[in-house]
Amino acid sequence: MRYATIGTSWITGSFIEGAIIAGNMQLGAVYSRNEKNGKEFSEKFGCVPVYTDLLKLAECPSIDAVYIASPNVFHYEQSKLFLLHGKHVICEKPATVTSAQLIELITLAKQKGLVYIEAIMMRYLPARTLLHKAIGQIGDITTARFDFSQLSSKFSELSAGRLPNIFNPAMSTGCLMDLGIYCVYAAIDLFGRPDSIAARAGFLKCGADGYGSAIFDYPDKQLTLTYSKIGQSVRGSEIMGTKGTITIDSVSKLTGITLIRNIDNIEESRLLIGDIPKPQLMSHEAAAFFRFAQNPRGFADEIDEEGRITLAVCETMEDMRRRCGIRFADDIK
Numbered sequence: 001m002r003y004a005t006i007g008t009s010w011i012t013g014s015f016i017e018g019a020i021i022a023g024n025m026q027l028g029a030v031y032s033r034n035e036k037n038g039k040e041f042s043e044k045f046g047c048v049p050v051y052t053d054l055l056k057l058a059e060c061p062s063i064d065a066v067y068i069a070s071p072n073v074f075h076y077e078q079s080k081l082f083l084l085h086g087k088h089v090i091c092e093k094p095a096t097v098t099s100a101q102l103i104e105l106i107t108l109a110k111q112k113g114l115v116y117i118e119a120i121m122m123r124y125l126p127a128r129t130l131l132h133k134a135i136g137q138i139g140d141i142t143t144a145r146f147d148f149s150q151l152s153s154k155f156s157e158l159s160a161g162r163l164p165n166i167f168n169p170a171m172s173t174g175c176l177m178d179l180g181i182y183c184v185y186a187a188i189d190l191f192g193r194p195d196s197i198a199a200r201a202g203f204l205k206c207g208a209d210g211y212g213s214a215i216f217d218y219p220d221k222q223l224t225l226t227y228s229k230i231g232q233s234v235r236g237s238e239i240m241g242t243k244g245t246i247t248i249d250s251v252s253k254l255t256g257i258t259l260i261r262n263i264d265n266i267e268e269s270r271l272l273i274g275d276i277p278k279p280q281l282m283s284h285e286a287a288a289f290f291r292f293a294q295n296p297r298g299f300a301d302e303i304d305e306e307g308r309i310t311l312a313v314c315e316t317m318e319d320m321r322r323r324c325g326i327r328f329a330d331d332i333k
């Protein structure tokens with residue numbers, strides 16, 4: 001399968017390296033708004049052709065698929081363009097801003113017999129299966145807290161008076177869309193949709209949410225979600241049950257997972273998964289994307305399940321944004 005990329009930042013490089021590890025996928029072209037940028041990027045990955053015209057890339061007959069890693073606000077239009085031109089699409093998280101956009105694209109992909117999935121690492125990691133199994137070993141779970149607080153590498157730029165994309169609400173981004181999404185994804189993937197939600201956000205001068213928190217209520221449990229782009233957590237996440245606890249260092253990568261079981265008042269601790277380099281983590285989503293694209297009908301159940309959870313997360317984040325007062329241009333349309 002020959003694929004193209006949109007976006008020339010480090011995350012696209014990690015995906016390309018992940019796709020090399022996964023095998024079967026050849027980078028066929030890169031897109032950049034800027035020829036020089038595109039060439040510099042392409043040189044790192046085999047000097048593939050550079051496109052500066054997105055329509056021409058979408059029309060290119062030798063490309064079967066695209067990986068999209070542009071700012072969030074462009075995901076919907078770019079995904080739609082490539083689906084309409086018969087290309088499979090894997091798009092960075094969040095796949096779309098609104099659930100209406102997501103439903104439209106999922107429907108379009110189905111009609112055209114194409115694959116359209118969100119590039120959210122945790123979905124395809126072997127660690128996800130381990131975590132689901134571990135949850136069955138800690139008794140009744142009443143409490144969990146998911147945290148993703150990481151001081152942004154762009155914070156100094158923001159402090160110096162510039163406006164990096166990641167803090168620019170016009171790019172449909174901010175802390176919930178960038179980091180909070182992983183906490184929401186973990187909560188919904190492990191425990192389903194909550195019965196009710198409370199959510200608050202802290203806003204920066206630029207208008208973006210810089211940090212926030214939420215409570216997800218279920219009939220038998222309560223989850224707390226915290227996320228920040230202007231503070232660094234060192235404790236990670238925790239799931240607490242009557243017979244033990246699971247700690248998770250990174251909720252986005254599902255790494256540093258420890259199962260601590262309390263058996264007859266004796267604590268037994270086992271590291272289930274350590275740290276894993278980013279390209280290795282991304283190789284799993286690349287491998288799944290390739291597998292699905294080879295036989296979309298054969299994998300229809302898995303693709304549908306992926307679409308259902310992506311939609312549940314998207315709808316939940318829409319709800320959270322309403323409660324927090326985070327409003328993007330696409331929310332108002």
Ligand SMILES: NC(=O)c1ccc[n+]([C@@H]2O[C@H](COP(=O)([O-])OP(=O)(O)OC[C@H]3O[C@@H](n4cnc5c(N)ncnc54)[C@H](OP(=O)(O)O)[C@@H]3O)[C@@H](O)[C@H]2O)c1
Pocket residue numbers: 006007008009010011031032033034037038069070071072074092093094119120121165166177178
């Ligand atoms: N899965 C992960 O771990 C992970 C990590 C980081 C980011 N992401 C996701 O990846 C996406 C990109 O994030 P990022 O931090 O890499 O964004 P970014 O650096 O702001 O932009 C990514 C690329 O988009 C293009 N671009 C930048 N500004 C643009 C604009 N105003 N209009 C059109 N194109 C523009 C640039 O490529 P050219 O200049 O070459 O056109 C740039 O390299 C986001 O959706 C984010 O959530 C995921």
